[in-house]
Amino acid sequence: MIGKLTGKVDSTGDDWVMLDVGGVGYIVFCSSRTLSVLPGEGEVTSLLIETHVREDHIHLFGFATAAEKEWYLLLGTVQGVGAKVGLAILSAISPDELSVAIAAQDKTTITRANGVGPKLAIRIMNELKDKIAKLSLGTSGEIVDSSASEGKAAATPMAISEDAISALVNLGYRRSEAYSAVAKISSEQGADTPLEELIRGGLAELMR
Structure with a gap:
């Protein structure tokens, strides 16, 4: 070998x-x-x-890089992602972008790759979201995950972060971009940062 x-x-x-x-x-x-x-x-x-x-x-x-090889092997565990599709994904999306896109459940970013449609993008996100090293928000270590936040009280840091991300997406930013911006502001200011400050800080970060 x-x-x-x-x-x-x-x-x-x-x-x-x-x-x-x-x-x-x-x-x-x-x-x-x-x-x-x-x-x-x-x-x-x-x-x-x-x-x-x-x-x-x-x-x-x-x-x-080792990161690209690791992602190639990880993508290969998803049904429908063959050798050529795996390379196409890594050609279109960097390993860092892919991590954020999966954590943020951003199928639009993943479908940038040739041969990857919405259904396959969703399968990739669903099958890999628990396998990747997830990005934490703030000191609490809670993860922004739209599916996980459904049904939780609106006052929780996770739900507030998700609301901030949704607000930025509604302003026209990609979900993965909004996710990264909110994650950075929450990490800098703490997990109990109010919604308005998360949105304001996230927007400022995105406009830099």
């Missing part, structure tokens, strides 16, 4: 790079994000490798 390759960049395509490792050319499939950070032809680079072995082929998938 190949876990890493270090060699010279021989040539590249839309979704692959050929690495010359000791005179042997390895074709490695990559996201556009990884391809964009590779050096020029003839220069040496290293890629983390995930090897897919099937009856009719052996494919190598390469990643510039």
Whole structure:
């Protein structure tokens, strides 16, 4: 099993790079994000490798960072996300953006990837939301999750944060953007920050 390759960049395509490792050319499939950070032809680079072995082929998938590889493996656990779709998602969305989008239940961001429709985006969010390292709001460590906040008292920090996010979304911001802004303000000012201050602070953060 190949876990890493270090060699010279021989040539590249839309979704692959050929690495010359000791005179042997390895074709490695990559996201556009990884391809964009590779050096020029003839220069040496290293890629983390995930090897897919099937009856009719052996494919190598390469990643510039450990975070991208971890996300690729995580996405592969979702039904309907094959090797190519996983790379398409990582080409369109960075690992950090993906974490926020899933935590914020923002399917619009996930559907930016080629081959990902609303139904698959929802499946990705539902199946991975409990597996990712979640973002906490304030010192309480409570997580903003629209599905979890339903039915809770309006006075709880979670519900107040969700109301602030909804208000910013209604102003035209993407849910993931609003989520990040509210999370930052709540973390800086505390979990008991009033709704008006969360909205005002979140809006100021988004307008920077």
